[in-house]
Amino acid sequence: MTQINSAQAANALLLNQVIAAYSRTDNARWNVVIESLLRHLHGFVNEVELRPEEWWTAIDFLTRTGQACVGPRQEFILLSDALGLSSAVDNLNNASLAGATESAVTGPFYVPHSPHIENGGSIALAGEGETVLIRGRVLDTAGHPISAAELDIWHTSPNQLYAVQDKNQPEMNFRGKLRTRTDGSFAFHTIKPIAYPVPVDGPVGQLLNKGGRHPMRPAHIHFIVSAPGYQSVTTQLFTRGDEFIDSDAVFGVKDSLLIDYQRNTDRSLAVDWVLDHDFVLAGPSAG
Numbered sequence: 001m002t003q004i005n006s007a008q009a010a011n012a013l014l015l016n017q018v019i020a021a022y023s024r025t026d027n028a029r030w031n032v033v034i035e036s037l038l039r040h041l042h043g044f045v046n047e048v049e050l051r052p053e054e055w056w057t058a059i060d061f062l063t064r065t066g067q068a069c070v071g072p073r074q075e076f077i078l079l080s081d082a083l084g085l086s087s088a089v090d091n092l093n094n095a096s097l098a099g100a101t102e103s104a105v106t107g108p109f110y111v112p113h114s115p116h117i118e119n120g121g122s123i124a125l126a127g128e129g130e131t132v133l134i135r136g137r138v139l140d141t142a143g144h145p146i147s148a149a150e151l152d153i154w155h156t157s158p159n160q161l162y163a164v165q166d167k168n169q170p171e172m173n174f175r176g177k178l179r180t181r182t183d184g185s186f187a188f189h190t191i192k193p194i195a196y197p198v199p200v201d202g203p204v205g206q207l208l209n210k211g212g213r214h215p216m217r218p219a220h221i222h223f224i225v226s227a228p229g230y231q232s233v234t235t236q237l238f239t240r241g242d243e244f245i246d247s248d249a250v251f252g253v254k255d256s257l258l259i260d261y262q263r264n265t266d267r268s269l270a271v272d273w274v275l276d277h278d279f280v281l282a283g284p285s286a287g
């Protein structure tokens, strides 16, 4: 006991030295962030009385996480997502104004430069599944339509892989950008998304397995909705009733983002399902 007490006293002294070494710059925000980070890291080591072999395990895990970030694969974003940290940052920084569409994490599979499509077009280039027409409007918080708002859309193919993960898919499969019409409306066709597993062949997969967690995400579609002068929102729409809706591997689900696809009853539409959904942007932003 005496030995532990003296070790903790030494570590308290050590922590003060480390904080002093890093947190006295002329950047006030840096000083706040680095001091807090150091306090939590050192506090964690002291609290669990971290053993050398555990420290090596952590170093090895983080090393392999970095090594897994090859090409478009972003294992560190996935790690942040799987620990709930991405959603925590999202919650802090995207508290939506009353009535605006809530945000959700970007996830590791976003790729910029999706192709522009016309309203009424399709983002499904390859893949078999149930067809869906997704249509709605982009509105401001007063209910006024926003014309020429951009929707940047991406989701998995029916084989549960994003195009960026799968060389056998067209590069732009299930990705697209479109702009709202003058009345704020938009429409596009795709294949109804299904639940999919996050990649489990890397360190994050091992982490999920160690925690006794499944790797599944409930079916969802990602959107970034933006318009000049408004606060853009990065979000996801989740299929209500999906079996993984309460156990999302990356903790991204919010009640306001649950949507209900309707069986198509309009014989003039050659689709299996229809989803009517409006997005609401806050703003104009103060900045």
Ligand SMILES: [Fe+2]
Binding pocket: 107, 109, 155, 156, 217, 220, 222
């Ligand atoms: Fe996703």
